[in-house]
Amino acid sequence: MAWIFDEYSKFHGHSPAVVTGKPIDLGGSLGRDAATGRGVMYATEALLAEYGKSISGSTFVIQGFGNVGSWAAQLIHEKGGKVIALGDVSGTIRNKAGIDVPALMKHRNEGGQLKDFHGAEVMDASELLVHECDVLLPCALGGVLNRENAPDVKAKFIIEAANHPTDPEADEILTKKGVVVLPDIYANAGGVIVSYFEWVQNIQGFMWEEEKVNMELHKYMNSAFQNIKAMCKSQDCNLRMGAFTLGVNRVARATILRGWEA
Numbered sequence: 267m268a269w270i271f272d273e274y275s276k277f278h279g280h281s282p283a284v285v286t287g288k289p290i291d292l293g294g295s296l297g298r299d300a301a302t303g304r305g306v307m308y309a310t311e312a313l314l315a316e317y318g319k320s321i322s323g324s325t326f327v328i329q330g331f332g333n334v335g336s337w338a339a340q341l342i343h344e345k346g347g348k349v350i351a352l353g354d355v356s357g358t359i360r361n362k363a364g365i366d367v368p369a370l371m372k373h374r375n376e377g378g379q380l381k382d383f384h385g386a387e388v389m390d391a392s393e394l395l396v397h398e399c400d401v402l403l404p405c406a407l408g409g410v411l412n413r414e415n416a417p418d419v420k421a422k423f424i425i426e427a428a429n430h431p432t433d434p435e436a437d438e439i440l441t442k443k444g445v446v447v448l449p450d451i452y453a454n455a456g457g458v459i460v461s462y463f464e465w466v467q468n469i470q471g472f473m474w475e476e477e478k479v480n481m482e483l484h485k486y487m488n489s490a491f492q493n494i495k496a497m498c499k500s501q502d503c504n505l506r507m508g509a510f511t512l513g514v515n516r517v518a519r520a521t522i523l524r525g526w527e528a
């Protein structure tokens with residue numbers, strides 16, 4: 267991103283707002299690194315509250331321990347959630363008393379593989395997504411929930427932190443089973459929201475403190491959830507349909523207002 271910004275600026279003058287995800291010293295935003303995982307945590311909080319539940323006291327299974335998964339795990343752990351199983355390409359582990367996420371981060375940051383972490387036992391990777399838990403967070407790849415494994419999913423809630431982790435067949439199976447799926451278009455929007463904040467800061471020429479970034483992110487995630495919920499209520503539809511209907515309606519309204527309709 268620094269390179270793109272630099273090349274563009276050579277021809278058009280200093281233009282930090284031309285691209286987001288830049289290093290902090292070149293006009294990036296504080297809080298961007300954690301933003302997607304933090305947004306996932308806020309989205310989880312908002313959804314669970316609808317069902318009279320909270321992160322504290324709930325159990326979590328997380329696939330992926332990269333940018334999104336590791337931040338989501340840390341923030342959920344900080345909020346009192348119990349991460350009971352977790353996996354990445356270097357191993358899949360479980361601890362029904364709850365994995366010590368800060369200790370796992372230290373292990374990983376020192377170059378350790380998940381399978382060698384002492385605070386948990388190794389399990390079969392194929393069991394991760396169907397492991398008993400309250401909340402399942404796929405934070406790695408697309409298409410991981412499909413017709414093969416969806417019938418065996420035991421989670422009550424799925425937060426789509428990765429892009430497109432649930433294929434359409436799985437979506438149908440999970441809906442019939444009564445599993446509540448929070449769609450990626452909303453659940454993992456924290457990254458793009460803070461990228462928007464980065465652009466806003468760049469055009470203002472004013473850098474926000476990290477606390478402000480996180481507070482604004484919280485506001486956006488909460489109000490988006492309330493808007494999706496209202497749409498689901500008025501259209502009697504699930505969260506994915508509610509989120510898409512909200513987005514498509516906004517684009518349609520702007521298109522009509524500009525006189526572009528056929």
Ligand SMILES: NC(=O)C1=CN([C@@H]2O[C@H](COP(=O)(O)OP(=O)(O)OC[C@H]3O[C@@H](n4cnc5c(N)ncnc54)[C@H](O)[C@@H]3O)[C@@H](O)[C@H]2O)C=CC1
Binds near residue numbers: 330
């Ligand atoms: N980083 C961001 O800001 C955003 C990321 N996303 C989506 O979230 C997902 C994860 O992105 P990042 O965390 O940024 O990527 P990353 O590359 O930092 O982490 C990916 C993680 O998935 C794990 N993984 C890969 N294959 C796996 C497998 N077969 N089984 C278990 N774990 C596996 C890797 O070991 C790693 O821990 C992607 O779908 C991405 O498109 C969505 C919105 C924003």
Ligand SMILES: O=C(O)CCC(=O)C(=O)O
Binds near residue numbers: 458
């Ligand atoms: O960095 C951004 O602006 C958004 C990233 C994102 O949404 C993604 O990786 O899917």
